[in-house]
Amino acid sequence: MDELEIDAVAEADLDDPVLVEGLPGVGHVGKLAVDHVLEELEGESTLVRRVYSQEFPPQVTIEDGVSELTCAEIYAITVPEGRDVLLLTGDNQAQTNEGHYVLTTAFLDIAEEFGASEAFALGGVPTGELIDEYAVVGAVSDESLLDPLEEAGVEFREDEPAGGIVGVSGLLLGLGERRGFESACLMGETSGYLVDPKSARAVLEVLEAVLEFDLDYESLDERAGEMEDVIGKIQEMEQQQQNMEMPTDDDLRYIG
Amino acid sequence: MDELEIDAVAEADLDDPVLVEGLPGVGHVGKLAVDHVLEELEGESTLVRRVYSQEFPPQVTIEDGVSELTCAEIYAITVPEGRDVLLLTGDNQAQTNEGHYVLTTAFLDIAEEFGASEAFALGGVPTGELIDEYAVVGAVSDESLLDPLEEAGVEFREDEPAGGIVGVSGLLLGLGERRGFESACLMGETSGYLVDPKSARAVLEVLEAVLEFDLDYESLDERAGEMEDVIGKIQEMEQQQQNMEMPTDDDLRYIG
């Protein structure tokens, strides 16, 4: 195994496609969003590349007894009425700082190979509290991208995210820009405590407007409903606890 | 010292051998199993390769004052009435993510050199409680391997192991499959708290059926008996404690 092995599973003839990334992260927002697109546009999508790397954990996932080596997958989607899309998904992030650089470079290489020069990184931005109205916060690699995204409902805030953006999402902007990509990061607000399908929907609604395709949200709303039930039960338990002792934020943390 | 140094200690003429790996891990199940095979089939086995690597800890083991540099060892075993076997054992796992990829690749290289195209990774799967009936849970690199193993008593479960399989065992499936190996992982259920010779026996009984060789289990059962004594004493101590305070699972953890 080399540091990086890219399997060309299939080819696809795309017209000026845009790379859309959704790897695991805060609230699983990016991954939920990208997996939902994949599910909804299944008929139009083709798995074109698999990226294996020593930068991923040394791990296989098991489904019904059959193993699959950890990798990132890139799907080509031909959207009839809108922009063609290269969808990047996977179960893992790189495990080292250097790995993020190595993998992002590989992803941009593949995107370029298919003629892409734009990229959207999807993710979540943690707010620390449960959310009613899901804003989508943005960051772009070039000032010229601010206006069209603001029109699509993205909020650009002076000092957010305060710590910048780390990992593949950040580097798609940073390394992408150095190679001539116009990149944007769309971050759905999310508590940070729970898997958040509602935040994923907010992010996808922006993407729909920008890339001109239509998604049905039934299955994502169902998952959101299930999460609501979970939250409801937690809040109930908190209420009961409150009669005995002060509840803490930690009760909510990392559930989901 | 290069990153990887492979000593060709001896050669062996094997007929379609199968690689069987048992490095240290949960309950030491894999290592116990492989070391038991080595002990039982001593007359038929030849040490053929030693693998030294910077990925191992920088360590020598000392026995009666004489040092031995940490390495993995591969033995060739000619089984008269059954399949030839390449046995992989050692005292250490790689110390980094990348190291697992590097070492597994080296092990598969060696197996290929001896004509192998099948591999069994032996290990344990932790259940968190003491066990009466030792099931063997399986995972395979290809669906076609499910039926023959199920007939040999291996259980394939929908969502197990939940976190996938990490380390060399996982990569023997994942990287093996990418090189055309048919690989299976046999995981004996084990509490996860103790070195578990009974779990190792359960795994070996499956292997016996599949590879058609016969093992005597006297020495392994003796070790199992010693462990039973240890468990008995722990349970007695717990009983006594229970009169004073609630016992915890932690009392059992990491003993052995």
Place this chain on the structure above:
Amino acid sequence: MDELEIDAVAEADLDDPVLVEGLPGVGHVGKLAVDHVLEELEGESTLVRRVYSQEFPPQVTIEDGVSELTCAEIYAITVPEGRDVLLLTGDNQAQTNEGHYVLTTAFLDIAEEFGASEAFALGGVPTGELIDEYAVVGAVSDESLLDPLEEAGVEFREDEPAGGIVGVSGLLLGLGERRGFESACLMGETSGYLVDPKSARAVLEVLEAVLEFDLDYESLDERAGEMEDVIGKIQEMEQQQQNMEMPTDDDLRYIG
């Protein structure tokens, strides 16, 4: 992306310049100092090099929604009445031991390219308590540098800093000396608890004397004033707490 990418943003014709480094560290003294020079001598400074590296965190900073990939920047400053200066600043240190060696080597390469053979590393040395008189402690790569710096007010102490100097500042001395650089480290005393503009001023006053340029300190003194207010409030709070319980040093730690 290679391990290291150096963008030649502009060229500059400098006369025997001196490299002055101020990356983030204790009390942000070095970075505050270098950024202040940059602000005061803005008219005379040109950004000449950007250094990108996999040794930096995989991160973009975001300002008003626009991203910038983490890097180190080197500015050329032509000081009319004094020595020419190459100013090294940035938002991050390397993330690994090896990274400090890699980046320092790159910085010295660039300095050499512009004809430099002297370097000043600016930083802070933590005292553990709030400070009235800001001494500047020094370390040099060669004994011959002791006298001129002592005349400029730098204190050289027998056993300080006790743990030596780590990171880029230390290696500018250590690796610099191996390449023929005369290097000195100027460390302003600072509590270690707070961002410390006063310590930065103390360091800059030494630098002014040595390199013969003049700085205005109004903006730095303003920031110092703001920090004084913060300290005042903390001390007030401590006073109030003291009536209830013993205060601890930890109350001050990592504020700023």
Place this chain on the structure above:
Amino acid sequence: MDELEIDAVAEADLDDPVLVEGLPGVGHVGKLAVDHVLEELEGESTLVRRVYSQEFPPQVTIEDGVSELTCAEIYAITVPEGRDVLLLTGDNQAQTNEGHYVLTTAFLDIAEEFGASEAFALGGVPTGELIDEYAVVGAVSDESLLDPLEEAGVEFREDEPAGGIVGVSGLLLGLGERRGFESACLMGETSGYLVDPKSARAVLEVLEAVLEFDLDYESLDERAGEMEDVIGKIQEMEQQQQNMEMPTDDDLRYIG
């Protein structure tokens, strides 16, 4: 800076020298021992090599204001009436697993260059309690080395050290043996809590017998006396505490 840079400070014509290593470790026994030899045989010793490496911490030490880049040093000692010696000392160990392999390989390369084919690694073995009689425990790369060392007073014990030997000392045996070196590790028993000049003396007395040179121990005994005073005070404090509460082993840990 390359991963490894070796400065040839001087040459020396040695007759079948033996490498003696004493880098920092348990009780600083190895380093104390080697530094004492260097002090006592100052007239006969020449610094021949300095080894710089990215595997060392990115650090300079400061003495009287002057910096020195972290390195390992090798001295050639011509012992009139005994074996010639190559003495390896330094302030730091490698910071990664791989680094131990890289540095030990470099040290063995240098030793070979000077004609050495034997090595002694000096160190301490922690006992967890204060010691009256300082035994020296040994480990060797080859069985044939057991007898002569046993005659010199070294104890070889069945299962000690239980965890093997890690770091450069271990690899001098393990990697050394692979290159044809006859290597031994001499480990003075030491509490593990304190810098231990008495343990260093015990180790050196074995070395004296084996290599046939004579050392004066006045300065080492003085340091031992100072440590005795420290231990005495700690024990006194413990006695006083005992009247109030049960003392713990932790009171002794990491003092010195």
